[in-house]
Amino acid sequence: MTARPRCDDAPFDATRLANAATAALRAYDPGHDLPALRQRFGAVIAELGSNENALGPSPRAIEAMRAALADVFRYPDPRGAALKAALARHWGIGVDRIVLGNGSHELLMMLTQCFADPAHSVVFSQYGFAVYPIATAAAGAQPICVPALPRTHATAPLGHDLDAMAAAVRADTRLVYLANPNNPTGTWFGDGALTRFLENVPRDVLVVVDEAYNEFVDTPGLSTALRLVDDHPNLIVARTFSKAYALAGARAGYLVADASVVAVLERLRESFNLNSLALAGAEAALADRDHLDHVRRTNASERAWLVAELAQRGYACLPSQTNFVLVDLGRDAAQLERRLFERGVIVRPMGGYGLPHTLRISIGRREENERLLAALDASS
Numbered sequence: 437m438t439a440r441p442r443c444d445d446a447p448f449d450a451t452r453l454a455n456a457a458t459a460a461l462r463a464y465d466p467g468h469d470l471p472a473l474r475q476r477f478g479a480v481i482a483e484l485g486s487n488e489n490a491l492g493p494s495p496r497a498i499e500a501m502r503a504a505l506a507d508v509f510r511y512p513d514p515r516g517a518a519l520k521a522a523l524a525r526h527w528g529i530g531v532d533r534i535v536l537g538n539g540s541h542e543l544l545m546m547l548t549q550c551f552a553d554p555a556h557s558v559v560f561s562q563y564g565f566a567v568y569p570i571a572t573a574a575a576g577a578q579p580i581c582v583p584a585l586p587r588t589h590a591t592a593p594l595g596h597d598l599d600a601m602a603a604a605v606r607a608d609t610r611l612v613y614l615a616n617p618n619n620p621t622g623t624w625f626g627d628g629a630l631t632r633f634l635e636n637v638p639r640d641v642l643v644v645v646d647e648a649y650n651e652f653v654d655t656p657g658l659s660t661a662l663r664l665v666d667d668h669p670n671l672i673v674a675r676t677f678s679k680a681y682a683l684a685g686a687r688a689g690y691l692v693a694d695a696s697v698v699a700v701l702e703r704l705r706e707s708f709n710l711n712s713l714a715l716a717g718a719e720a721a722l723a724d725r726d727h728l729d730h731v732r733r734t735n736a737s738e739r740a741w742l743v744a745e746l747a748q749r750g751y752a753c754l755p756s757q758t759n760f761v762l763v764d765l766g767r768d769a770a771q772l773e774r775r776l777f778e779r780g781v782i783v784r785p786m787g788g789y790g791l792p793h794t795l796r797i798s799i800g801r802r803e804e805n806e807r808l809l810a811a812l813d814a815s816s
Contacts, residue, residue, distance in 0.1 A: 462570075482800060484782055484804060486784070491730070500716040501716050508712060513712075520534045534691070538689070538714075540689035542689070545574060548571040548575035550703070559580045563594050565615050584596065594621045595625065611643075622760060649759065652680055665693070746763065763795045769786070
C-alpha cells in the first residue's frame with residue numbers, strides 16, 4: 437500500500453472529507469439567537485418569529501413531564517409504546533402504522549434516507565418547508581422544485597400548485613412532499629384537491645403530507661389527510677406536538693403510514709429518539725382536549741384580530757390557516773425587520789425562502805401582538 441503524503445503545514449479542513457451529498461448542503465437557518473436575545477431584552481421581548489404556541493402546553497403535560505423526571509436516569513422506552521397506543525386510540529389505527537420522531541423534522545429527513553438516493557427524484561413545492569430540499573440533498577436525490585401558484589391566486593397565493601406537482605412526477609420519482617397548511621406561506625389546499633392529487637400519482641410514489649399546523653385549521657373543506665390513509669397505502673401523514681400542543685422544547689412528532697413503510701423506517705430510527713419527558717408530555721397533551729380547544733379558539737380569534745389591525749395599517753397578509761401570517765410588504769423587508777428587532781419584537785424575514793419582500797409573524801398573546809403593532813407604528 438502506498439502511503440499518502442502528509443501535509444502537516446496545511447490547516448485541517450474536514451469539509452474536504454464530507455461526502456458529496458453533505459458537501460452540497462447548507463445548514464438549517466434557525467433565525468435569531470433567541471437565548472441571547474432573551475438575556476438582552478428580558479421579559480419584554482415579543483418572540484413572534486418561530487411559530488411557537490404562546491399559550492403554552494397543557495398543565496397536564498407539564499405535570500406528567502415533572503413526574504417523569506424521577507426516572508430520568510433510566511433509558512426511555514425505545515418503542516414509545518404508551519404514546520403509540522394513545523395515538524392509535526386517538527386516530528383509530530393500529531400501532532404498527534405509527535413511527536415516533538424527535539419532532540416531525542427527524543421523520544421528514546428519515547423518509548429520504550430510507551427511500552431516496554441519487555437514482556431517484558423528490559418533488560416539492562417552491563416556498564415549501566425548508567427541510568424538504570435539505571432532506572433531498574442529504575440523500576443525494578434529485579430535487580424537483582415545482583413553481584408555486586402566483587401571488588394573484590384567489591385562495592392560495594404562493595401555495596402548492598398540485599396539478600403542476602402531479603405533472604412533475606417522473607418514472608424515477610420516489611417521494612413527494614406536501615405541506616398542508618404550508619410553512620411559510622400559511623396557505624392550504626382542500627380535501628378534494630388532495631384526493632384528486634393522490635388519484636393522479638402512481639401507487640409506487642410515496643406522498644408525504646406534512647400536517648404540522650393542522651390543529652389550527654378552522655376553514656370548511658379542509659380536515660386531515662389521515663382520513664385517506666386506508667385507501668392510499670402510499671400516503672404518509674406527518675404530525676408534531678411542537679405547534680398547537682406547545683411542546684416545541686420537548687421535540688416529539690410522529691407519522692402515520694402503511695405498516696410496510698413503518699417497518700422500513702424502523703430500521704433506521706434511532707433507538708431512543710424520544711426522551712422520557714417528551715414521551716410523557718406528549719401522551720398527556722394528547723389527552724387534554726379542552727386545552728387544545730382553547731388553543732384553537734384563541735389562535736383563530738387573535739389571528740383574525742391581528743390581520744384586521746395590520747390591514748388598517750396597510751400591511752397585506754396572505755390567507756392563513758396556521759398560527760402565523762405572512763405579511764407581503766411589496767418591498768424588501770430587511771429594514772423593517774431590523775427596526776422591529778431593535779424594539780424587542782422578533783419576527784422572521786423570509787429572504788432565505790426566496791421571499792425577501794415578506795415577514796412571517798407568529799400569532800402571540802394579545803399583549804405581544806399589541807407590542808408588534810406599537811413597534812410597527814413607531815417604525816413607519
